[in-house]
Amino acid sequence: MSQPLLVVEGLVRDFGSFRAVDHVDFEVLPGTIHAVIGPNGAGKSTLFKLITGSLKPTSGHVTLSGESIEGKRAHAVARRGLVQVFQLSSVYSRLTVAESVAASIVSRRRRTLDVVTNFHRTALREATAILDQVGLAERASTIAGTLSHGEQRALEIAMALAIEPTVLMLDEPTAGMSPAETRATADLIVSEVRGRGITVVLSEHDMDVVFGISDHVTVLHQGQVIADGTPEAVRSHDQVMAIYLGHGAAKDGGAS
Ligand SMILES: Nc1ncnc2c1ncn2[C@@H]1O[C@H](COP(=O)(O)OP(=O)(O)OP(=O)(O)O)[C@@H](O)[C@H]1O
Ligand SMILES: [Mg+2]
Known part of the structure; x- marks a missing residue:
């Protein structure tokens, strides 16, 4: 056991x-x-x-x-x-769905989010893979705050998964x-x-x-x-x- x-x-x-x-x-x-x-x-x-x-x-x-x-x-x-799924904050709600997950990935690696670096592109690619798994791939470019209630909760789980x-x-x-x-x-x-x-x-x-x-x-x-x-x-x-x-x-x- x-x-x-x-x-x-x-x-x-x-x-x-x-x-x-x-x-x-x-x-x-x-x-x-x-x-x-x-x-x-x-x-x-x-x-x-x-x-x-x-x-x-x-x-x-x-x-x-x-x-x-x-x-x-x-x-x-x-x-x-040990991570608790967090409610979408007002900051995250203004990012797109993919950016929200990328921000979680960045926070996991404790790197600053820099829109022009390769790192940002890598994080976005990784985010897309996670979104695919939670069924939000088609919403990647949507502003997070405009998702339906169920989709927002799925995004919160995606953001938590991104922290591994x-x-x-x-x-x-x-x-x-x-x-x-x-x-x-x-x-x-x-x-x-x-x-x-x-x-x-x-x-x-x-x-x-x-x-x-x-x-x-x-x-x-x-x-x-x-x-x-x-x-x-x-x-x-x-x-x-x-x-x-x-x-x-x-x-x-x-x-x-
Ligand atoms: N900050 C607080 N100050 C005073 N009482 C509180 C506080 N937070 C929770 N309580 C009280 O503690 C008890 C337990 O609350 P809690 O929110 O943990 O219950 P719960 O099992 O999550 O309920 P629910 O199923 O409604 O979500 C409740 O009586 C609540 O009013
Ligand atoms: Mg409760």
């Missing part, structure tokens, strides 16, 4: 007197798709921010490939290979998508993200996606892990069914 790539131990985050993440433990094995699910307000996004370094934990430990990363800043965590992460964290990758876009995104995560050997940690409200693509599921409720295991084990877990799946959140009732 392989060693876990990401280990979260006793993670706690308080906002004043409110405990949003309450002694969370879980392990992510390399090369897997690991879903974190739970009703609205369960603490999923807060947990992701604690892991990626955009929020500091009150206490607890996070290790990536055996190295402690808790409390480190997001860019330091990203340099170690070890672990990619996706917080609700299918939120607001049509059923067709949701299916395309699930396929993309399986074929182009895990297919490249990238480990995926995702939060998701669409249970068809969760149980269709995940290797492992951790269930949060009121900041605590209430179940953790294979999709089959979690699906038949009494407390999960009672608290979460039982009252209509299974398909779209809990989506946000």
